[in-house]
Amino acid sequence: AQSVTxxxxxxxxxxxxxxELRCNYSYGATPxxxxxxxxxxxxxxxxxxxxSGDTLVQGIKGFEAEFKRSQSSFNLxxxxxxxxxxxxxxxxxxxxxxxxxxxxxxxxxxIVHP
Amino acid sequence: KAGVTQTPRYLIKTRGQxxxxxxxxxxxxxxxxxxxxxxxxxxxxxxxxxxxxQRNKGNFPGRFSGxxxxxxxxxxxxxxxxxxxxxxxxxxxxxxxxxxxEAFFGQGTRLTVV
Numbered sequence: 001a002q003s004v005t006x007x008x009x010x011x012x013x014x015x016x017x018x019x020e021l022r023c024n025y026s027y028g029a030t031p032x033x034x035x036x037x038x039x040x041x042x043x044x045x046x047x048x049x050x051x052s053g054d055t056l057v058q059g060i061k062g063f064e065a066e067f068k069r070s071q072s073s074f075n076l077x078x079x080x081x082x083x084x085x086x087x088x089x090x091x092x093x094x095x096x097x098x099x100x101x102x103x104x105x106x107x108x109x110x111i112v113h114p
Numbered sequence: 115k116a117g118v119t120q121t122p123r124y125l126i127k128t129r130g131q132x133x134x135x136x137x138x139x140x141x142x143x144x145x146x147x148x149x150x151x152x153x154x155x156x157x158x159x160x161x162x163x164x165x166x167x168q169r170n171k172g173n174f175p176g177r178f179s180g181x182x183x184x185x186x187x188x189x190x191x192x193x194x195x196x197x198x199x200x201x202x203x204x205x206x207x208x209x210x211x212x213x214x215x216e217a218f219f220g221q222g223t224r225l226t227v228v
Contacts, residue, residue, distance in 0.1 A: 034216065043118070043204055043219035090157065092217075101147065101170050102217055106156040 002027045004093050006105035013081050014113045021076040021108050023091030033074040034092040034102065035065055044090060050074065061085070086112040116141065118220035120205050126226045132193040135223045139186050139207030145169070146188040147217065148180060151202040163188055192225075200227045 003026045013019055025031055032051050036044040048059025055067040065076045074091060088109050094102035119138040127133050139146050147170075148160040159172040163182035182188045186207075192199055202224050206217035 032216075036219075041202075041222075041224065043120075043221045044206075044217075046216065046218070049216060094216075101159055101162055103159075104157045 002031075002093050002103045004091050004103055004105035006089075006091055006108050008108045009106070010109045010111060012111040012113060015083050016080050019076075019078045019081045019085070019110070021089050021091075021110070023074045023076065023105060024072050025074060025091070025093040026072065027093050032094045032102075033065075033067060034094070035059065035063070035074075035076045036090040036092065036104075037061075038088040038090065038107075040087075047076070047089075081110075081112055083112045083114060086110055118205055118207050118218055120203075120220035120223050122223060123221065124224045124226075126228060127195050128228055129195055129197060131195050132191065133195060133225060135190045135192075135203055135205075135225075137188045137190070137205030137207075137220060139188070139205075140209075140218055143207035143209050143218070144186055145208040145210070146182055146186065147206045147208070148188070148190050149204040149206065150174070151204055151222070152200075157204070160190070195227045197227050200225060 005024045007022050034049045035047040037047050038044045047063050048057050050057050050067045058064050063078050067074050088107045090107045091105040092102040094100050121136045145164045147162040150158045160174055161180050162170040166182045177193045180190045202222045204222045205220045208217050
């Protein structure tokens with residue numbers, strides 16, 4: 001069965017500092033990986049996705065993530081955090097084919113200090 | 115292209131009542147999934163409909179049901195509401211094909227059971 005672990009429930013960073021959110025997955029084949037962001041009371045917005053090819057993927061809002069098959073990880077990074085990045089971040093794993101429902105991690109809450 | 119639309123955005127219901135939530139997917143998307151999000155349990159998959167048929171189902175009691183219409187719009191029904199059903203209910207639509215695991219979310223319906 002597929003699963004996603006986000007080991008950090010909360011992360012606190014200062015504005016302007018770099019950010020890395022961790023995501024580890026378990027999946028039997030080549031995974032499709034996603035990062036979503038959720039602002040309070042809102043739905044989830046896709047930040048970036050990995051299907052195949054280059055293991056470093058660029059997303060919206062200056063985010064990037066790196067797929068490391070050997071470590072079963074797909075960590076999200078941003079070089080300089082803005083106060084507006086404060087939100088909940090979800091990592092998800094899915095498979096090829098529409099019948100495979102993506103599995104979501106429990107989320108990491110990002111707090112940004114001025 | 116319009117995004118996923120969920121109505122209503124907010125609902126307050128009394129224990130024992132029933133409720134129906136609506137979701138209009140992105141045009142052309144035939145898959146609609148429903149999720150329950152609570153602070154304690156995170157994002158939990160309820161069920162998925164594809165071409166008017168339930169294709170996947172999560173681990174929720176039979177009080178939770180859904181359906182999909184020929185235009186891909188979906189409704190979710192919860193009968194005999196309990197206090198624990200208070201949550202943000204999210205709908206996600208997905209395109210068909212191999213890239214079908216990429217989910218696009220609506221803003222959610224916040225259900226409060228009193």
